[in-house]
Structure formats: structure tokens, C-alpha cells
Amino acid sequence: MATVSVPGLSTQTIALPSLTGDPGLRNSLIVQSDAAPGTLMASVVAVGAPGFGLVEQIGKDELTLTNGGGHPWELTGGRDAVLLLFNHSAEAKYFNVKIGNGSVLWQQPYELAPMETRAISIRDLIAGQAKDQDGAVLPQTMEQGEISWFNANPSEGKGRLMQIDPVSQSVAGNRRAARNFSCSYTFVLCGASLATSSIAFDYDSSSSPLYLGPVIPAICLSANPYGCSGQSASHSGLGYTYNWGGNNQSIADVYGSWTSSTATFWGYGVGSGGATAIMASGNCLQSAFGTATVTRGISLGSTKVKNKTTKVAVGQQIHLTATGIT
Amino acid sequence: MAADNSNATNPPVVTTGSEVTFYYTAAGTSTVSYSVTTSGQTYQATTTFVVLSPTYTIATATSTVNVNQDNGWQIQLGRSLGTRGVSFTATVTQPTGFSGSSQWVQLVNSFSGKYTPNTLTCTTSGLDTVYPYRSGTSMTDSPNATLAAPFTQEEVSFSFTAYLMWQPSSPSIPVSIAKVNWGWSGTAVFSGSIWALSGAPVVTPPATTAQTASPLWVQVANATNNCH
Numbered sequence: 001m002a003t004v005s006v007p008g009l010s011t012q013t014i015a016l017p018s019l020t021g022d023p024g025l026r027n028s029l030i031v032q033s034d035a036a037p038g039t040l041m042a043s044v045v046a047v048g049a050p051g052f053g054l055v056e057q058i059g060k061d062e063l064t065l066t067n068g069g070g071h072p073w074e075l076t077g078g079r080d081a082v083l084l085l086f087n088h089s090a091e092a093k094y095f096n097v098k099i100g101n102g103s104v105l106w107q108q109p110y111e112l113a114p115m116e117t118r119a120i121s122i123r124d125l126i127a128g129q130a131k132d133q134d135g136a137v138l139p140q141t142m143e144q145g146e147i148s149w150f151n152a153n154p155s156e157g158k159g160r161l162m163q164i165d166p167v168s169q170s171v172a173g174n175r176r177a178a179r180n181f182s183c184s185y186t187f188v189l190c191g192a193s194l195a196t197s198s199i200a201f202d203y204d205s206s207s208s209p210l211y212l213g214p215v216i217p218a219i220c221l222s223a224n225p226y227g228c229s230g231q232s233a234s235h236s237g238l239g240y241t242y243n244w245g246g247n248n249q250s251i252a253d254v255y256g257s258w259t260s261s262t263a264t265f266w267g268y269g270v271g272s273g274g275a276t277a278i279m280a281s282g283n284c285l286q287s288a289f290g291t292a293t294v295t296r297g298i299s300l301g302s303t304k305v306k307n308k309t310t311k312v313a314v315g316q317q318i319h320l321t322a323t324g325i326t
Numbered sequence: 327m328a329a330d331n332s333n334a335t336n337p338p339v340v341t342t343g344s345e346v347t348f349y350y351t352a353a354g355t356s357t358v359s360y361s362v363t364t365s366g367q368t369y370q371a372t373t374t375f376v377v378l379s380p381t382y383t384i385a386t387a388t389s390t391v392n393v394n395q396d397n398g399w400q401i402q403l404g405r406s407l408g409t410r411g412v413s414f415t416a417t418v419t420q421p422t423g424f425s426g427s428s429q430w431v432q433l434v435n436s437f438s439g440k441y442t443p444n445t446l447t448c449t450t451s452g453l454d455t456v457y458p459y460r461s462g463t464s465m466t467d468s469p470n471a472t473l474a475a476p477f478t479q480e481e482v483s484f485s486f487t488a489y490l491m492w493q494p495s496s497p498s499i500p501v502s503i504a505k506v507n508w509g510w511s512g513t514a515v516f517s518g519s520i521w522a523l524s525g526a527p528v529v530t531p532p533a534t535t536a537q538t539a540s541p542l543w544v545q546v547a548n549a550t551n552n553c554h
Binding site for chain 2: 270295296297298300305306307308309310311312313314315316317318319320321322
């Protein structure tokens with residue numbers, strides 16, 4: 001750590017000592033300033049690293065309200081493309097990554113520890129046929145497309161696409177250069193829905209293994225970081241907060257966690273009860289609605305056996321009780 | 327509540343109310359359903375039981391018919407003071423996850439005795455002695471008929487069925503898992519001062535079959551209650 005003073009309306013170059021960086025580009029340099037926001041701009045240029053003649057990183061302000069970014073990528077002609085994600089917050093955060101090209105859609109959340117930088121090679125994802133959250137893989141013939149990433153909330157992390165072009169770029173006579181692209185976007189939570197919006201289970205029991213959810217976010221691109229609407233961008237992502245509740249708690253209410261993307265319920269009365277999941281991000285609250293239907297059951301002693309197969313022995317007393325009948 | 331449990335001892339074909347109690351006596355699969363109508367709506371639910379039963383083997387041994395004085399003069403299969411007339415030893419393998427106990431219940435299918443010279447005929451049937459006949463997996467029996475004056479010839483015939491029962495942990499009932507049919511007949515005559523066999527006695531060797539129906543009786547067998 002070192003402290004320097006930069007006079008107003010001036011540029012100062014700081015030559016760093018020879019540093020042994022991570023070959024996977026997972027090192028980060030943090031420049032902190034006591035100046036007012038927007039006053040100081042910083043960038044880092046690395047020269048001469050094996051495999052990367054020149055790497056230029058434009059500094060990013062951790063307090064900016066943009067929470068995502070994106071850029072085209074290309075692997076033709078020996079090019080490489082690496083997404084660099086950095087969690088500069090004090091908590092683990094999800095970075096939701098989407099890679100697309102026409103009909104191809106690959107979506108995967110990555111959880112980064114505090115101060116962790118993660119390098120994601122698109123070439124490696126393709127070569128390794130890495131499966132995304134839905135089991136999809138990128139076609140092995142895929143050589144270009146778009147990549148985007150976002151956090152659920154502002155000021156959680158930063159991302160860059162490092163496009164590495166070994167032949168076509170020439171910077172300062174070095175023919176192997178890596179350039180970073182960092183188009184910043186603001187992604188807002190503009191809607192919510194439930195993957196499973198209706199369950200039916202027995203009276204006086206838990207709905208488990210059935211549950212409502214998970215809550216699916218609708219993500220929109222917005223010019224207004226404080227808005228909750230915009231151009232539809234995605235229907236996938238982790239890192240949001242959730243709050244569940246039963247709309248008719250005399251019939252069904254949340255049983256277990258109220259703050260997960262899924263919720264199990266307990267049947268307090270026979271009938272159909274609504275449930276609401278509130279999904280939050282920044283200053284956006286979005287609701288999704290489901291139905292928890294509680295049905296009459298059959299108990300063998302204290303064991304719920306409705307729609308189940310139970311092993312019993314000859315001679316064993318079978319005392320069945322229909323539950324939920326008042 | 328209704329069940330398609332044709333193998334239940336208490337088949338609740340149609341039972342009103344919200345509870346039902348019954349027992350299965352045979353292995354197999356059974357589906358129980360109930361429906362309830364309230365406020366014009368009918369709800370239905372089902373549950374399925376896989377009924378498990380023990381497996382078994384039964385080793386049998388049979389002695390011979392003889393006349394002896396082990397307990398006064400008597401014609402007997404086997405001896406009271408020696409080798410038993412029949413012995414049954416079962417090996418019961420309980421269903422996985424269940425434990426229980428075994429017992430034997432024996433019924434006298436028929437007994438007839440013809441007593442000369444008064445041409446007295448006695449018959450009986452029913453439970454043999456006591457319920458259960460034996461606790462555990464083994465049982466023996468040496469059925470006999472007393473030979474005494476004023477008779478000079480006695481012709482007796484016995485037919486039995488021994489039921490191997492198994493009862494899981496409480497609450498439960500014992501259920502039949504196998505039966506052994508067996509019997510014997512013979513004639514003794516009194517000549518001079520002794521009784522002796524007359525002709526060739528017949529022993530029906532034990533025959534084991536699977537059995538799920540429970541033994542039924544209306545009385546305890548008594549060879550002297552029905553003579554004419």
C-alpha cells in the first residue's frame with residue numbers, strides 16, 4: 001500500500017515495482033481517494049507479462065450505480081476472451097453471467113467471495129462444454145457473441161471483458177496485446193414470477209418436498225438506476241432478497257425460511273390459500289403470486305400416507321384416519 | 327373409507343366415518359381410498375400398502391402307532407414317555423424391518439372312536455386343548471385313546487390341522503402363515519389280559535401348505551362329549 005498526492009487537473013504516473021501476478025489475470029489493484037466522487041480517474045497498464053504484451057485496465061469507480069456490463073466477444077484468429085469479475089464488497093456476491101449468440105443462451109451465476117477476482121475464459125467454457133444453471137452448453141463451433149454480467153444491486157462488484165488479440169493489435173511495438181472492454185449498464189429488477197406457482201399438499205403437514213418458487217426475476221436494462229422498469233434483458237439471476245408470506249394463514253403459511261427463493265408451507269386448514277413472494281433489489285420491490293392448496297389427507301398413526309406406498313406386515317393393526325375433516 | 331383389500335381380515339368395504347381399523351392377513355398390495363363430501367364438493371384420497379409376510383420352512387417327523395402303558399393302557403401315535411408322535415419345527419424369516427413371534431394353533435378336524443362291545447361311537451372336532459397350542463416355532467403331539475374295560479375293541483381315527491401363526495409387534499393380531507395336515511387311525515383289541523394292535527394302523531404323514539385364512543373353531547374338542 002502506498003499513498004500519493006495528485007494535484008488538481010493533472011495526471012500522475014506511478015511506476016509499480018515488478019509484481020508477480022496471477023497467470024489467470026485474477027489480481028486487482030485498488031485505488032482509493034479522499035477526493036469527491038468523480039474527481040479522480042485511474043487506469044492500470046501492465047506491460048510485458050508472459051502471454052500478454054500489454055494489458056490496460058481502465059479504473060472503475062466502486063460507488064458507481066451501474067451494476068452490470070457487457071460487450072461482444074470473439075475467438076476467431078486465435079483471439080481469446082476472458083470475463084474478469086471482481087467483488088469489491090465485504091460480502092459474498094452473485095455475479096450473473098449471460099452469454100448469447102442468436103438462439104444460443106448460456107446463463108450461470110457465480111458467487112465470489114469478498115475481494116475475489118474471477119477470470120472466466122469463454123474459450124474454456126466452450127472447450128470444456130461447461131453446463132450452465134439449466135444444463136445448457138455453448139456450441140463448440142461458436143466463435144463470437146455477446147456477453148453480459150450483472151449484480152443484483154449497485155456497488156457490489158465490477159466486471160470487464162478482456163479481449164486478447166495476439167496478431168491484429170500492435171501497441172508500442174508489442175504484437176500481443178490484451179484490451180479490456182467495459183461497457184457499463186444498469187440492470188434493474190422489473191418483475192418477478194414463480195417457476196412453480198401452485199402446489200397441493202395435505203392438511204396438518206408440510207408441503208415438503210413440494211415448494212413454491214424459485215422466484216424468477218425479470219431483469220431490465222434501464223437508463224435510470226433508480227427505476228424499476230426498462231428494456232427486458234433477462235429472466236435469471238441470483239443475489240436478490242426474498243420475503244414470503246401466506247395470504248390466508250388459516251389455510252397455509254410459510255413453514256421454514258421466509259427469505260429463500262423457494263418456500264415450503266404448512267397446511268392449517270383445507271382449502272386454497274394464496275402466497276406472495278416479494279423480491280427486492282436496490283429500491284425495486286417486485287411481487288410474485290402462487291397458490292398453496294391444502295387437501296384432506298390420510299394418516300396411519302402419525303404418519304401421512306396419502307398418495308404414498310407404505311410397507312406393513314401381516315397382522316399389523318392398520319388404523320387410518322382421514323385428516324382435515326371438521 | 328373403502329379398501330380393495332381382499333386380503334384383509336376385516337375388509338372395510340364401505341365404512342362411514344373418518345377412521346377405520348383393519349388387519350391384513352396375506353402378503354400383497356392393497357389400495358385404500360376415502361371420499362368425503364362437504365359443501366357440495368367431493369374429495370378423494372388414496373394410499374397404498376405393500377403387505378409383507380414372513381417366509382418359513384417346516385421340518386416334520388412322525389412316529390408309529392402303538393399300544394403302550396405309558397399312562398395306563400392306550401393306543402397312541404408315538405409315546406407319552408418316549409418319542410413323540412409328530413414334531414414340527416418351523417424356521418421363520420421375518421420381513422425386513424419387522425419383528426414378531428410365532429405360535430402354533432391346532433384344530434381337531436375330526437375324531438371318531440368306535441367302542442365294542444357296546445357299539446358306542448364318539449365324535450368330536452374343534453380346538454385342540456388350548457389356544458395357542460404351543461408358543462414358539464416348535465410343537466409336538468402324541469394323540470392317544472385310553473383302552474379300558476368294559477370295551478374289548480377300540481377303533482380310533484384322528485385328523486388334525488396345525489396352524490403356524492406369526493404376530494408382529496403390538497398392536498397386532500396373530501395371522502396364519504402355514505398349516506400342516508396330519509392324522510392317524512388304528513384298532514386295538516383286548517385279549518387275555520393285554521391290549522394289542524389289530525390290523526395295520528394308518529398314519530397320514532404331515533403335509534405342509536401355505537395358509538392365510540385364520541383357524542376357526544366353535545368349541546374345544548372333547549372326545550367324550552358326543553357319544554351315542
